Amino acid sequence: MAISSTLFMNAQHNIPKSIEKEALKALSFYPELTKNKIEFRFRKNIKKSTMQARPTFQSLFKKRRNRTYVVLISETFKISDKEFTTKDIPSDILIGWIGHELGHIMDYQNRSKINLISFGLKYLFSERFIVEAERAADTYAVAQGMEKYILGTKNFILNHSDIATSYKNRIKKYYLSPEEIMVLVEERSR
Template sequence: MYETINLRSAIKLAILVITAILFCQWNGSTLYAQKTMKQKDTLKFENKIVPDEIWRETYVALSHYPELKETPIEFKFKKNIQKSFMQAQPKLSGLFKNKKDRAYFVMISEHIEIEDQVFDVKNVPSDVLIGWIGHELGHIMDYRERSALNMIWFGIKYLTSKTYIQEAERAADTYAVNHGLGKYIIATKDFILNHTHLADSYKARIKKLYLSQEEIMVLIDEIDEEED
């Protein structure tokens, strides 16, 4: 009888301990979610539409581009973007408006397949994602200075000339680095170039079209010297 009572007490105690642990975990998760939502609510985007999955990284990238504060930009997931993870483009409905009144998309591929390797935006490290977004915002900085006809000509040349693709991509990288995103752009390069499962042909394409890590470091050093 005594052993039975002890067994019952032990079971009750175990249930109480497990319940307490589960409650603490649930309460901690709830508080974290509330804290996250509260933090998100305090970081206001102006004229921006941003998916919840990337709001932190988008906020960091946008904070480096004060010129884009009033610019309408919609960050939008897309099932597939050919040969790219992200793509910035003007909204066609506003292409012929005053340059200051244009709106833009940043299309983000939910999944990207490169040489039989499938990447999900949720699996990309935060710094890498910031670098990618910062690069696309660099494209928008470039687009802001172009007339409608120039944008159309830009699109034609981008689709038909690898040399022009290189110029456009290096310009976007340069905008990003000049706006203080150099370390994030390097993180993005590292992610691509040091990913063992990506084909050498794809890595060679990235090396050819974009700024190299060495060139980025030179730009960063030049910026530091100017600030000193």
């Protein structure tokens, strides 16, 4: 399913060198995003999250095809009481994390300006909506053929002894389980 990452070298993506290999690999599963402006940007800290994808505020006032998206990546994240940098994450796990965020962008492209604003407000105030949005992003990623990476990321989090139980519970609550991912893969294969 993945296409050559060289297609993305001239595309409208701004990727830090330190994650270029992983971002290009994840993007290779999303040929529909080749012409989209996507910027990958590091942040000191992102609340309750390692990464976050969203349209830029200014691009909400543009046509859908001209929107710009940003994928914010926390420079560090905590596993129990230890702090790690994004560079400490294994490459395949980082590809899965980025692939999930690109799933959000796939979802955003089909939404109107008003719908995106409504989406943002619901995401802030409704736990049920967070579940819906996160599961949709996982579903997009699996539909694009990224199940190996999405499963790897889930297993890394759920089976890592140093990751806090609260974070594991958040993953279990909001995202597709490994079993649900395998059901989607089977359905796609039919």
